[in-house]
Structures are given as C-alpha cells and as structure tokens.
Amino acid sequence: MKMPLWTVIVPVVSLPLAGLALAWPPGGALAAVCAIALCASVVASVHHAEVVAHRVGEPFGTLILAVAVTVIEVALIVSVMLTGGESASGLARDTIFSAIMITCNGAVGLCVIAGGLKHHEQSFRLEGATSALAALIVLATLSLVLPAFTTTVPGPDLFSTSQLAFAAFASLALWAVFVFVQTVRHRDYFLPPDRPGDEAAHAAPPSTGLAWASFGLLIVALLAVIGLAKTLSPTMERGIASAGLPPTVIGIVIAMLVLAPETWAALRAARADRLQTSLNLALGSALASIGLTIPAVAMLSIALDRPLRLGLAPKDLVLLVLTFVVATITLGTGRTNVLQGAVHLLIFAAFLFLAIVP
Secondary structure, eight states: OOOOOHHHHHHHHHHHHHHHHHHSSTTHHHHHHHHHHHHHHHHHHHHHHHHHHHHOOOOOOHHHHHHHHHHHHHHHHHHHHHHHHGGGTTHHHHHHHHHHIIIIIIIIHHHHHHHHHHHSSEOHHHHHHHHHHHHHHHHHHHIIIIGGGSSSSTTTTOOOHHHHHHHHHHHHHHHHHHHHOOOOOTTTGGGGOOOOOOOOHHOOOOHHHHHHHHHHHHHHHHHHHHHHHHHHHHHHHHHHHHHTTHHHHHHHHHHHHHHHHHHHHHHHHHHHOOHHHHHHHHHHHHHHHHHHHHHHHHHHHHHOOOOOOOOOOOOHHHHHHHHHHHHHHTSSEEEEHHHHHHHHHHHHHHHHHHHOOO
C-alpha cells in the first residue's frame, strides 16, 4: 500500500499558506486559493485518518474518523466565534444541529438507499445502533432542547454559567462512556459481520511506518484547517450575508464541509454491504460532534464571557424530534430497505429547504 502523492503535498503546502494568510488577511485570488486549500486539507486529513483507522481496525477506525472530523468542526466553530462576536453566539448550536441532520438523515438515508438498491436488504447489529442512538438522543436533548425551556437566565435559548458547565461535563462524560462501551466493554456490538468476498473489509492493513506517517500528516493537515478556517471565516460570513441567506446557513456550510468526506466513506461501506460501518460513522460523528464540541465552546464562552445560544427554535425542535422518532423505527429491527432511506432523505430535504426559507 502506497501513500498518494497529493495527500503529502496538500498538508505540506497548506500549512505555510495558512501562516501566510494569518499574517496578511486574504482577499481576491488569495482568498480563493485559501478556500481550495481548506477543502483539500479537509479531504487529506480524512484520508490520513482512514489509513490510521485501517491499521487499528474496527471499531477504533470509525472512532478515529469521528474524532478527526470533530476536531476540524470545533476549529471552524471557534475560529468564527472569535471573529464574529455577538453575531456568532448561535453558531455552535446551528453547526451541531446541522451535523445531526446531515448524519442521521442525509448520510443514513443515502447509505440505506444505496445499500438497498444494490443488496435489496441490509442487516446490522441492533445492540450497537440502538445504544448509539440512545446516547445521541440524550446528548441532543441536554444541549439543544433544554436551553429553550430553562428559566434561570432570561432568554429562550440561554444556559446560565453553572448550567452550561454541567451540560459540558455531562456531554463529555457520556461520550467517554460510549467510547468505552464501543471499544472495550461491548466492542462486538459495533463490529460488522464478515462478508465473503468483501475485499475492502479484508484488504491488508498499511504498515506501521505508513500509519505513523499518515498520523503525522493528519496533524499537519488539521493545523492547516484551523489556520485557513480562521482567515476565511470573515469572508464566508460576508458571502452568506450578501446572498441574503439566514445566518444559520453558516452552521450548515461548516457541517457539510467537515462531514462530506466521512459521508462518502459511509456510502462506500454501505455499497460494500457493510452497513454497520456506515452506521458507526454516521452516529459516531453525531455523538462526537456534541460530546466534544459542546465542552470546547462552553469553555470558550465561560473563559471569554461571551454568550452561547444553544436552544433550538420551535421549527428545528420539530425536525429534531421527527428525526429521532424515525431513526428509532429505522434502527429498531436490525434490517433496512430503500423506503426507510427515502424517508430520511425527505426529512433532510425539508431541513435544507426550511433553513433557507424559514
């Protein structure tokens, strides 16, 4: 197994470019180059995470991918929050909600349809999928639903400092317990069944040297993403505002950017009749998005004394409840078909449409 040349060139070139852009704020052609470098760095980082994941095996592989993607997400959110001021107080909420909609409806819907068209029906481990979904429902309710109903701080979507600290600690603790269950206590719940002739599942893992090289390049790529995101965040905000789109679209753009490569990996797994891996990627990403992002932005909010709006609007609450009800039905039998995928994609389409036309 050889490392593609572009996966080496992109991080090595993007990191100095990020340093240059931080020193001289980009505009015009340089901003376009930075945007291309940012997208390429995201793809390169996920590629290197996949190499490392293949070396360590399941379910550690999907965990590494989820954490890598979440680090990128946190970097983008924090970068925009630091430069956006009061206008960016709801960015974390919008991005996390978008990540849930993208993974639980967009990614799951695409994977179920793609797998169903090719394999008619697909099976997965009920214990793993329902455990992940239960943890996700609790995390989403604690972080996105309860702030809309608490009364300590005036306002429909705010936590007090103590409430925010509790939500951050509880989110991180529950995510840590889930990781322990996934990787140690009940690892077999998240292992896909062997498929005869599945070359992707039985391909030889990369060498130790190649895995360590990918790990190093992964760190470089993530640093490049953080630097480029910080420089481009004002440009992205201005572009969305000039197009007349609601501010919540910024969160959708961030979530789509960081989750696109992982969604592609989940789709490939579904077409290879490894739906369990697809569900591990989708649900694991959503869990990591809340379990790691909420503590990070909460600490930033408390340290800098900046408002952090987390409570969802009624429209989004309805979509969140609908998503979890349908996901419970979809994951409740251990088998899927194309109709279930179409239902999830319809919810995702409604989410996108109502985000643009609220």
